[in-house]
Amino acid sequence: MSHRVITLVLVARWEPNASGRLREAALDLYTERGYEQTTVGDIAERAGLTARTFFRYFADKREVLFARGDELQHAVRAAAVEAPEGMPTMRVVAAVLDVIAELVGRDRDHSRRRQAVIDATPELQERELIKLARLSAVLREGLRERGVPDPEAGLAAETGIAIFRVAFERWITAPDERELIDVMREATARLETLVAPR
Template sequence: MPRWDPNAEDRLREAAVELFLERGYENVTVAEITERAGLTRRSFSRYFADKRDVLFAGSERLPAVLADSVRQADPALPPFEALLAALIETAGPLTDQAALVAQRQAVVRTSPELQERGRTKLAAATEAVAEALRERGTAASQAALLAEAGIAVFRTAFQRWTDRPDEAGLPARIREAAADLAAGLAAVDFTALPRP
């Protein structure tokens, strides 16, 4: 076996996801993943901190990438439009990974531990986006609200995309989820709401 395999990371990820889907996340060990991939534990450690990291590797960059995209959005855009533009831009590179992302999501749905880790990652993204909106001049309370709404749009779009990855890409699902939110808000008669 060569000392360095340029496909090792992909082989490990594919082996892990296959095993997780076959036996359940909790029932798979790193040793079983490396055996299925035909690699060593040392190879695994080169790419991943633990077996959870196989599913979430790279997601730690999401908050910074989203925040940078918000900062770089056209300054003329209102805050929520800048956030939606950033979400769509960030989603673009994921389009060709639909099948693998759908498999990962299927694994995450079966594990409360993985679901919690996913929520933690989205909370970090929400805070980073709120900070980027504040830097664009959005009031702190409005930035927090818009960041929560934007990440909810992203989460909904991501769910729809992974449920039916062949029907539409993630950027299209983000537009769809944002349109659903806008339609829901447009239907609200704010004058009919109880007054404090």
């Protein structure tokens, strides 16, 4: 038992935050040289690690940009399922959007640089669209688990992700320094006004 604990501590010493260092190194290199011109070897070298370590964390040089997507999916599903019973569906979606904003909105400069790399590379744009579609599907599943029937669950999930997409774009392009959570809440309010029957 104590032997195992010591081993874990040693591993941690050898490669503190290897995953985060690799992510930062990758984004730096993609920004400096371009995505196509960067290899996994380059990324590992920049992070002071080996390619073997890289592949312990990421399947390939594309995934290093999307690694936090799984974390986001888990958080979205949990937030949907765990919202108070009886909460109106779009309130649940608003709570989920707050959780997304907290996870995604921590570092605007990082998000801007990442988006610039994605915008320059069709392969990465496709990957991002797939991740967003998956996020919408996970939110829909979470809503269904609460008892929201289709098509409401699908409509609410798609609408939530639509708000996220629009607010995220605005957040990284707007000259002001607002927090993502505020941009997202404003977008939700605008959508309510837009969609309200007249």
